[in-house]
Amino acid sequence: xxxxxxxxxxxxxxxxxxxxxxxxxxxxxxxxxxxxxxxxxxxxxxxxxxxxxxxxxxxxxxxxxxxxxxxxxxxxxxxxxxxxxxxxxxxxxxxxxxxxxxxxxxxxxxxxxxxxxxxxxxxxxxxxxxxxxxxxxxxxxxxxxxxxxxxxxxxxxxxxxxxxxxxxxxxxxxxxxxxxxxxxxxxxxxxxxxxxxxxxxxxxxxxxxxxxxxxxxxxxxxxxxxxxxxxxxxxxxxxxxxxxxxxxxxxxxxxxxxxxxxxxxxxxxxxxxxxxxxxxxxxxxxxxxxxxxxxxxxxxxxxxxxxxxxxxxxxxx
Amino acid sequence: xxxxxxxxxxxxxxxxxxxxxxxxxxxxxxxxxxxxxxxxxxxxxxxxxxxxxxxxxxxxxxxxxxxxxxxxxxxxxxxxxxxxxxxxxxxxxxxxxxxxxxxxxxxxxxxxxxxxxxxxxxxxxxxxxxxxxxxxxxxxxxxxxxxxxxxxxxxxxxxxxxxxxxxxxxxxxxxxxxx
Numbered sequence: 001x002x003x004x005x006x007x008x009x010x011x012x013x014x015x016x017x018x019x020x021x022x023x024x025x026x027x028x029x030x031x032x033x034x035x036x037x038x039x040x041x042x043x044x045x046x047x048x049x050x051x052x053x054x055x056x057x058x059x060x061x062x063x064x065x066x067x068x069x070x071x072x073x074x075x076x077x078x079x080x081x082x083x084x085x086x087x088x089x090x091x092x093x094x095x096x097x098x099x100x101x102x103x104x105x106x107x108x109x110x111x112x113x114x115x116x117x118x119x120x121x122x123x124x125x126x127x128x129x130x131x132x133x134x135x136x137x138x139x140x141x142x143x144x145x146x147x148x149x150x151x152x153x154x155x156x157x158x159x160x161x162x163x164x165x166x167x168x169x170x171x172x173x174x175x176x177x178x179x180x181x182x183x184x185x186x187x188x189x190x191x192x193x194x195x196x197x198x199x200x201x202x203x204x205x206x207x208x209x210x211x212x213x214x215x216x217x218x219x220x221x222x223x224x225x226x227x228x229x230x231x232x233x234x235x236x237x238x239x240x241x242x243x244x245x246x247x248x249x250x251x252x253x254x255x256x257x258x259x260x261x262x263x264x265x266x267x268x269x270x271x272x273x274x275x276x277x278x279x280x281x282x283x284x285x286x287x288x289x290x291x292x293x294x295x296x297x298x299x300x301x302x303x304x305x306x307x308x309x310x311x312x313x314x315x316x317x
Numbered sequence: 318x319x320x321x322x323x324x325x326x327x328x329x330x331x332x333x334x335x336x337x338x339x340x341x342x343x344x345x346x347x348x349x350x351x352x353x354x355x356x357x358x359x360x361x362x363x364x365x366x367x368x369x370x371x372x373x374x375x376x377x378x379x380x381x382x383x384x385x386x387x388x389x390x391x392x393x394x395x396x397x398x399x400x401x402x403x404x405x406x407x408x409x410x411x412x413x414x415x416x417x418x419x420x421x422x423x424x425x426x427x428x429x430x431x432x433x434x435x436x437x438x439x440x441x442x443x444x445x446x447x448x449x450x451x452x453x454x455x456x457x458x459x460x461x462x463x464x465x466x467x468x469x470x471x472x473x474x475x476x477x478x479x480x481x482x483x484x485x486x487x488x489x490x491x492x493x494x495x496x
Contacts, residue, residue, distance in 0.1 A: 036336050040346045282336035283329060298322070 005101045014102060018091055022235035027052040029235075029277050036281035057228075065224030072129035079126035080222065080229035083119050087236040090115040094243050095170045097253045097262040108169035109161060112244065113154050116199055119237070120146040123201075123208060126230070127218030138217025141288060142208030145198055148295050152303040153195035159188040159310040160248050173252035180251040187306040189249045191299055196245065198291070200237035203280040207288050242272035356434035358460075361419045363435040364410055366450065367428065367459035374454065375429035375466060378405040382421035382430050390414035391421060400475035402467065408453060412438060413446040427466040431459040 003010050027042065027049060034041020043049040067076055093108040095101045105111055120143055127139020161167060163184065164175040172181075182189050198205040209217030219230045246252055246268040253261035286294070347354060356362070369375050378395035396406035421430050440446050458464070467474055469483045480487040 032340075035340050035344070038339055038342060038345045040344050040348070278333055278337055282332045 004099060005104050010100060011102050014091060014096065014100070015088065018088065018236060018239060019232070022232050022239055023053050023057070025235045025238065025273065026056060026231075028273075029280075032274060032277045033281050036278065060228040060231075061225060063224040065226060068130065068132075068221050070131045071221065072131070075125040075129035076221075077226070079122050079129065080226045080233070082125070083122035083233040084229045084236070086115045086118045086122070087233050087240055090240050091236075091243075093169055094240075094247060095173055095252060096265055097260070100262060101170070104168070104170055106166065106168045108172075109157055109167045109248075112240075113150065113157075116153070117146075117150055119199075120150075122233075123218045126222070130218070130221035132221050134215040135218050135220045137214045138208045138220070141214075142201060142218055145201065145205070145207060145291065148292060149195045149198040152191055152295070152300045153199060155300070155303040155307055156188040156191035156195065157248065158307050159185045162307075162310055162314055169247050169252075173247055173254065176251040176254060180249060180254075182249045185249060185306075185310070187302065188310075189245070191303050191306070192248070193245065194299065196241040197276065197279065198295070200234065200241050202234065202238060202276060204283040204285045205291060206285065207291055210285060238273060238276055239269065242269045242276065245272050356436075358434060360434040360436070361417045361422075361432040363433050363438055364412075364415065364417075364421065364448075364453065365431055365433055365455045365459065366408060366453045367431055367455060367457065367461075369465040369467075370458055370463060371465060372456075373402075373467075374404055375427045375464075376405050376408065377403040377427055377429070377466065378408075379403075379426060381424040381426065385420040385424035387418060387420065388414045388416055401472070402474055405450060408450040409447060410453060411447050413443060428459070428461045428464050433459075 003013075030052070031041040031043070031049060041049065042052045045051040045055050067073060090112050092102040093105050093111050095104075123142040123146070124139045127135040127137075127142065130136075160172060160181050163181065164172045166172065166175075194205075201208050207213075209219065214220075219227055222230060243265075246265060250268050252268075253265045255261070255264035259267075367375050376393075378393055380393065380395070383389070383391040383393060390411040391409070392411075393408040394406040396404050398404060417432065419432050422432050425431075438446075467477065467482075469485075471479065471482055471485055473479050
């Protein structure tokens with residue numbers, strides 16, 4: 001059994017585990033949201049509702065997969081595939097443990113950021129090809145939001161890159177043996193957290209798909225498995241952002257030796273997933289213009305200042 | 318500006334913490350089919366027709382319930398027995414219209430029509446929501462155990478003449494009032 005970095009077995013294992021985790025997160029999120037709203041959530045299918053996701057999947061597979069006659073067929077069909085593949089591709093560079101991963105790339109962070117940008121194409125194409133007012137509004141919002149939040153998502157990571165001196169995520173984890181980057185890069189962490197939520201357009205920044213305002217935004221016209229792909233891709237994106245935060249600021253697989261490294265990674269990533277769900281349960285959605293103002297007028301200068309101070313400290317020490 | 322940002326941030330963190338603590342609070346949900354709620358005796362649920370202590374139908378087909386019903390869901394037809402008692406030939410309640418307001422119970426002079434704490438009345442076929450007299454009539458007396466209309470009312474039936482009812486004075490001979 002060859003389980004080294006980049007072996008077919010490792011790739012298959014990571015792909016399978018990530019997709020299954022994302023699917024299970026649907027149940028996990030609904031239960032947690034229930035608890036935080038003082039109710040129980042779905043608990044009737046299987047033990048404590050654990051088989052809810054199976055029921056959901058059966059439902060979504062047997063639904064009519066309808067393409068609107070007025071839609072642009074090619075881009076309509078391609079859009080959900082794009083977002084699914086780009087979020088899964090991003091997992092290629094995530095170092096799960098010292099000897100588990102897909103690629104040991106020396107441009108890891110750049111790769112993740114590039115894939116995140118490509119994700120914007122999916123929501124744009126999906127919304128535009130639907131030929132629907134709500135979908136169009138949703139995709140316009142998504143495009144503007146994702147592009148503007150990409151800017152300081154990248155800048156907030158430059159502090160980490162400067163401290164490590166490498167774009168390689170594996171090097172970044174190993175550089176945190178002496179101390180996690182959450183301490184010297186706390187501002188960068190907060191900015192990345194906010195930008196990450198906006199990037200994966202989850203609540204409270206789910207403005208592209210705000211149900212109360214514009215139906216379901218860019219995936220209004222989608223049904224069946226195409227909707228399922230958008231849906232699961234959102235959860236894969238959630239896992240991705242949590243893994244990135246773990247790797248960049250919380251020392252990845254590092255931790256006391258009584259647990260294996262991969263378990264430390266899973267624990268840290270899962271606690272961030274839970275934190276994102278907590279944010280969904282607690283924080284209200286801002287208005288669209290508030291989101292843009294907040295991004296450009298507050299977060300962007302803050303991330304630049306953070307980068308400046310980090311650079312100055314590195315040079316002076 | 319800085320104060321605004323700090324206040325906003327603090328309020329967000331406080332919100333997150335207060336919601337997080339709810340994880341350990343008691344939940345409001347009642348797991349209904351497994352855990353039956355206590356239904357109060359005077360709950361206004363499924364409508365029944367009761368019988369008097371002798372086992373006869375209480376309903377005298379006076380139509381007051383049908384008149385009182387704000388959604389007109391009660392339909393009935395008066396019939397008369399050989400001994401002079403009135404009874405409904407048919408008595409029909411359309412529960413797909415009924416709003417469980419209880420006005421029929423309040424209007425009923427004989428305590429025949431009563432509302433019970435049962436509320437599990439869902440049906441798959443709409444027509445099954447229309448209940449006939451056989452479905453409505455129960456064998457018991459409902460909430461009022463001793464009441465028998467014909468025993469206390471002045472109505473003359475076979476075997477009970479005017480003035481023979483409970484607490485009823487003998488009818489006055491009008492002519493004896495002459496001076």
